[in-house]
Amino acid sequence: MAASTDPLAMLTEVNGLAAFNRWAGIEVTAADEGTAQIQMPWREEFGQFTGFLHAGLVSALVDTACGFAAATLAGTSLLASHCAVNYLSPAVGEVFLSRALVVKAGKRQLFVSADLLAQWQGQWKVIASGETILIRADD
Amino acid sequence: MAASTDPLAMLTEVNGLAAFNRWAGIEVTAADEGTAQIQMPWREEFGQFTGFLHAGLVSALVDTACGFAAATLAGTSLLASHCAVNYLSPAVGEVFLSRALVVKAGKRQLFVSADLLAQWQGQWKVIASGETILIRADD
């Protein structure tokens, strides 16, 4: 799928094709050239053993937002190469939101940065940050 | 929960407390002082948009195996601080297996390394590697 002229429509379509994203209830809430934002409401099945959001879902949100931001510039012929996440605060919330920004779109690869916020009792708080590297795989 | 004399029994109990791990069908298949191994059979709901295992689940498996290996030495009063994953090969398989090893158990933090293997048509292949840093949070 090539980069579309309407990033939000393109990402919404890609998001709908991902079975895991549908299961998790991830929605694309904003997108523009080089940026994307996704949201996911909390559910009980997302918990790790103390009931916080599982680190895998923290990573999934960061990785998904980063991949979506990259796709607004480079389409979906991209391979994720690396993802790193810093867990800044306990992952507790009613809604989780990840915002990603392409830091550098090079000839061969894209560097993307994201944060993850949790909404708890009406307040948003940054609970994680992360980054991904994606490789262009058009050929 | 303190580190138990039977690492596998301790991790099996912790794993059972994590709602996400139950949903994903993650099982602890081996554990010893400083090591842990988990498995997860493929399900359709785990796919990203091209049908491979979602990067969030790759990270979830790496992170879970690393946390479990750390817990065999330090109990469960641990906070994940950082997780990084390298996606080495396409994440396609019928079963996924992650093996983690504590590289260094320090006074304040533990460094843990893991790989992730996929079984496909009877062959096992390493598809990702990763590492986590966990902080002791006993006090």
Add this chain to the structure above:
Amino acid sequence: MAASTDPLAMLTEVNGLAAFNRWAGIEVTAADEGTAQIQMPWREEFGQFTGFLHAGLVSALVDTACGFAAATLAGTSLLASHCAVNYLSPAVGEVFLSRALVVKAGKRQLFVSADLLAQWQGQWKVIASGETILIRADD
């Protein structure tokens, strides 16, 4: 050394104690609560095999700026735990400048982010980004 009331004076003193920083000609050019900025003019000895700035010096600048930013909040009883650097563009320049910002100063650890800019023919360009995790080691 405890966090001082004058971050720039404190960091300048710490910087002067580091033999490598003196050799490399690193200077602290700005500092405030949670931020630090350092500069280093290019010298021939800094080159890798094609003559660009050696990746080790890219990392050294990112790591130093991050450590200094952390020290403005937490003093110098800190242990670096992790440093990751993304090489965004070729490291060519007459002067290099790294700006670091503490993303989260927790009870046990600090997360710090930095970029690295190169000045070339009067233009500044971001050539790398990075992050470090530092552990408080007061006890």
Add this chain to the structure above:
Amino acid sequence: MAASTDPLAMLTEVNGLAAFNRWAGIEVTAADEGTAQIQMPWREEFGQFTGFLHAGLVSALVDTACGFAAATLAGTSLLASHCAVNYLSPAVGEVFLSRALVVKAGKRQLFVSADLLAQWQGQWKVIASGETILIRADD
């Protein structure tokens, strides 16, 4: 420079072209298809403010060993994309040695892992681990 039939001779030549490596006294002590080993004796100028080996030099050694291991398989038309280092133990030693291994040599990128050992009073100890991602840049 293409990958040579004698990895050690090729790396020794590349190493000699890097001004920073000459300044630091880095030597290539072993190499084979997909592996490389370098050494560097301690000097006073390598110190950070408490006199340990500066984190920038820790990163420089890890990054250099990884790049050299990659070059044994892919030649020197490689761009470093990412380097991450974990500081496992205080970097004190009379000699430092880094061993790198290519984990995966893909069509577009190589993943390389390394450790860093310090020799102190006749004993070798692992003091850091790290990894790099390098992109093939032949075209």
